[in-house]
Amino acid sequence: MIEFHNVTKRYEGGFEALSNVSLKLDDGDMAFLTGHSGAGKSTLLKIIALIEKPTRGQALLNRINLNNLARHRVPYIRRNIGIIFQDHQLLFDRPVFDNVALPLQIQGYRPQEIAKRTRAALDKVGLLNKEKSLPITLSGGEQQRVGIARAVVHKPMLLLADEPTGNLDPVLSREIMEIFVDFNQVGVTVLVASHDLGLIEELDKPRITLNNGQLILNDLADTEQEAYSGWK
Amino acid sequence: MAGSNVRRDRPATSNRISAYLLHHLKSLLFSLDKIYQAPTTTIMTVAVIGITLSLPGGFYLFLKNIDAISGDFRSSSQISLYLGLDVSDKKARALEKQITEMADVTSTRFISRESSLEEFRQNSGFGKSIDTLSSNPLPHTIIVEPVEGDTFMVRNLLNTLEAMPEVDIAKLDTEWLERLYTIIEIAKRSVIIVTILFAFAVLLIIGNTIRLDIQNRYQEIIVTKLIGATDAFIRRPFLYGGIWYGLLGGIISWLIVEIGYLAIAGPLDRLNLLYQSDMNLITFSFHDFIILITSSTLLGLAGSWIAVARHLNQIEPT
Numbered sequence: 006m007i008e009f010h011n012v013t014k015r016y017e018g019g020f021e022a023l024s025n026v027s028l029k030l031d032d033g034d035m036a037f038l039t040g041h042s043g044a045g046k047s048t049l050l051k052i053i054a055l056i057e058k059p060t061r062g063q064a065l066l067n068r069i070n071l072n073n074l075a076r077h078r079v080p081y082i083r084r085n086i087g088i089i090f091q092d093h094q095l096l097f098d099r100p101v102f103d104n105v106a107l108p109l110q111i112q113g114y115r116p117q118e119i120a121k122r123t124r125a126a127l128d129k130v131g132l133l134n135k136e137k138s139l140p141i142t143l144s145g146g147e148q149q150r151v152g153i154a155r156a157v158v159h160k161p162m163l164l165l166a167d168e169p170t171g172n173l174d175p176v177l178s179r180e181i182m183e184i185f186v187d188f189n190q191v192g193v194t195v196l197v198a199s200h201d202l203g204l205i206e207e208l209d210k211p212r213i214t215l216n217n218g219q220l221i222l223n224d225l226a227d228t229e230q231e232a233y234s235g236w237k
Numbered sequence: 238m239a240g241s242n243v244r245r246d247r248p249a250t251s252n253r254i255s256a257y258l259l260h261h262l263k264s265l266l267f268s269l270d271k272i273y274q275a276p277t278t279t280i281m282t283v284a285v286i287g288i289t290l291s292l293p294g295g296f297y298l299f300l301k302n303i304d305a306i307s308g309d310f311r312s313s314s315q316i317s318l319y320l321g322l323d324v325s326d327k328k329a330r331a332l333e334k335q336i337t338e339m340a341d342v343t344s345t346r347f348i349s350r351e352s353s354l355e356e357f358r359q360n361s362g363f364g365k366s367i368d369t370l371s372s373n374p375l376p377h378t379i380i381v382e383p384v385e386g387d388t389f390m391v392r393n394l395l396n397t398l399e400a401m402p403e404v405d406i407a408k409l410d411t412e413w414l415e416r417l418y419t420i421i422e423i424a425k426r427s428v429i430i431v432t433i434l435f436a437f438a439v440l441l442i443i444g445n446t447i448r449l450d451i452q453n454r455y456q457e458i459i460v461t462k463l464i465g466a467t468d469a470f471i472r473r474p475f476l477y478g479g480i481w482y483g484l485l486g487g488i489i490s491w492l493i494v495e496i497g498y499l500a501i502a503g504p505l506d507r508l509n510l511l512y513q514s515d516m517n518l519i520t521f522s523f524h525d526f527i528i529l530i531t532s533s534t535l536l537g538l539a540g541s542w543i544a545v546a547r548h549l550n551q552i553e554p555t
Contacts, residue, residue: 054463056554077467084465094460110263111466113256155464 006032006163006194007053012062014048014218022048024218025062028225030196032162035189036225037205038198040215046198049215050165053196054088055079067162084112087156089166093148095140101127101151102136108159126158127151130184146177153184157193164188166197170204178204186210261473268477271450282446282482286439287489290533293432294494294521300428302519303421314414316381316395319406322374326350329377332403336381341394346380353378376405436536443482443540447475451548459554468549475545476538483537487530495520 007030014023023045030036038046051057052064055071064071069082087108095104105126109119127133130150140148149169156164166185170178182197182204189195199205205212211224272279318336320329326349333347353375358364381398383391391409399407451458458471498520505518521529 054554056463080462080465080467080470082465083463086465088463094456094463096457096460098457107461108464110260111461111464111470113253113260115252115256116259118252 006030006034006067007196008063008065008068009049009052010063010065012052012059012064014045014052014057015060022218023052023059023215026215026218026220027062028213028220028223030194030225032194033189033192034211034225035186035195036197036211036213037208038196038213038215039200039202039205041200043217044215045218046215047167048218050088050167050196050198053163054086054165055082080111084108084159085162087159087161087164089149089152089156089164089169091168091171093140093152095148095151095155097140100137100139101132101143104140104151105136105154105158108155112159122158123154126154129157129187130154146173146180149173149177149181150184153181157188160193162194164193164195166195166199168198168200170199170201175204179207182208260470264473265477268474268481271474271478272481278446279482279485282442283485283489285442286482286486286533286537287493289435289438289442290486290490290529291493291497293428293435294490294529295497296424296428296431297525298494298498298520300421300425303424305519314383314391315410316383316391316398317408317410318379318381318398318404319408320377320379320403321405322376324377324403326377328403329379332401333379336379336398339394339397341384341390343382343384345382348378348380350375350377436532439483439486439533439536440540440543443479443537444544446482447479447541447544448548450475450478451544451552455552458549458552462552463554472545472549475549476541479537479539479541479544480534481537483534483540484530486537487533490533491521491526491529 007028009026009028012023012026013021015021026045026049038049040046048057052059052071053066055074059072066082067085071082074082096107102123106119106123109122114122124133124136127136130153132147132150132154135143135147135151140151143151149172153169156166164185169185170181173181178201185195185197186208212222213220213225214222320332324332329349330347333345336342337345350373354367354373357375358367361367381394383394395407395409398404461471498518502518
């Protein structure tokens with residue numbers, strides 16, 4: 006699903022957010038991306054989400070090279086990804102239902118289909134009764150669940166989450182993480198950036214740890230090495 | 238998962254086409270709703286557009302009226318023939334008959350020296366002074382009405398008539414009209430210049446409004462881009478916004494001009510009475526209305542297109 010080959014990202018001004026990172030996340034895998042803040046977690050996710058481009062090295066998503074993708078193809082690649090943000094990024098001028106339905110509208114689903122899938126996604130995060138509420142009236146945990154519903158409503162192959170529990174208390178955090186595990190169990194590839202080490206320990210999933218832009222721990226390393234040698 | 242970017246259950250093409258049309262409708266209504274949600278901004282923008290467009294619109298109508306009035310004059314261009322003072326009454330009447338029979342002439346009217354003098358005595362206020370004259374200084378006059386035709390034909394006729402020995406002076410009454418036409422032509426070009434300038438102003442107004450609109454919805458644009466919206470999808474509501482501004486502005490400008498003309502209609506009636514004329518004010522025809530509305534709508538679309546092209550591409554998630 007995701008392959009990084011010696012990916013380096015250097016921002017303008019010389020700051021190197023990622024240095025020579027190689028990793029591989031297979032279809033159906035779930036992994037946690039950890040590290041202190043500024044370690045390069047967000048940059049790594051941004052490269053996958055086509056927000057940033059690698060300065061050096063190669064990043065592949067579903068064997069598509071993300072380094073030099075034509076601008077007009079970007080939206081179509083992004084439709085395979087569901088992104089969950091720490092600050093939810095909900096649109097506060099419209100109700101929950103419209104927020105969650107947005108990816109389906111963008112992809113041109115029919116209204117009946119949109120209604121069906123949106124309600125299914127809301128049901129999965131336990132917010133079916135809130136579909137008419139405005140996001141501002143919801144609690145932080147509920148808002149994050151709306152964000153998750155929006156990220157999964159179009160059944161993406163890959164789910165990316167950037168500090169999804171950053172603003173939540175431990176109980177809510179656990180609930181959110183368990184939702185991700187549920188999605189992984191039905192075949193969605195999941196990559197979650199988090200520094201909630203206690204929770205990650207409990208969930209017992211592979212970890213990828215970054216420190217100052219360098220990969221210092223990779224529980225997926227075996228498969229990665231394999232792929233890497235095969236690749237050469 | 239084999240296919241590189243094959244979607245697992247992508248909507249069928251036919252569904253996607255109807256969804257595409259549906260999104261157009263949705264954007265149209267969405268942008269209308271945005272306008273409805275922010276009435277003050279909308280009213281101000283639309284009013285500015287309306288006032289701006291009402292100026293060229295008003296000028297256009299003014300010219301249309303002038304054109305209609307001068308058209309009446311043109312169709313009644315006459316040639317006045319002043320005969321020599323030595324031409325007798327009998328000879329003059331014979332000449333009139335001869336001219337009436339000419340191919341390019343519709344009708345003639347004979348004004349004898351005596352009746353000219355009488356008319357002059359009554360209307361000029363110089364009655365007493367005229368009485369002191371020993372002889373009548375006014376010649377016999379024949380008013381010739383040419384058949385309708387081009388200027389060239391009328392000029393030819395004028396030359397033929399002027400060459401006649403009995404005719405002292407032949408005068409075409411259209412010389413002042415030609416001057417008027419030249420002035421109208423200058424005015425017409427000025428209106429074109431004014432229209433271009435004001436159309437440009439409308440373009441800028443709408444462009445700026447849409448630019449602000451884009452800035453206000455910065456977050457929404459970022460989010461929809463991250464979700465996989467194409468540029469066209471994001472562009473659509475803004476373009477419809479521009480169309481609405483243009484359309485409403487056009488309607489306002491039409492109203493302004495119509496009200497303005499109603500205000501003029503009263504005094505004009507009095508003027509008609511004073512001049513015993515029957516000038517009728519022409520307002521926008523249905524055709525004019527359609528052109529006004531269409532062009533203002535297109536200006537709206539163009540203005541928003543420029544704003545969207547300039548600013549939307551700069552907004553990328555970071």
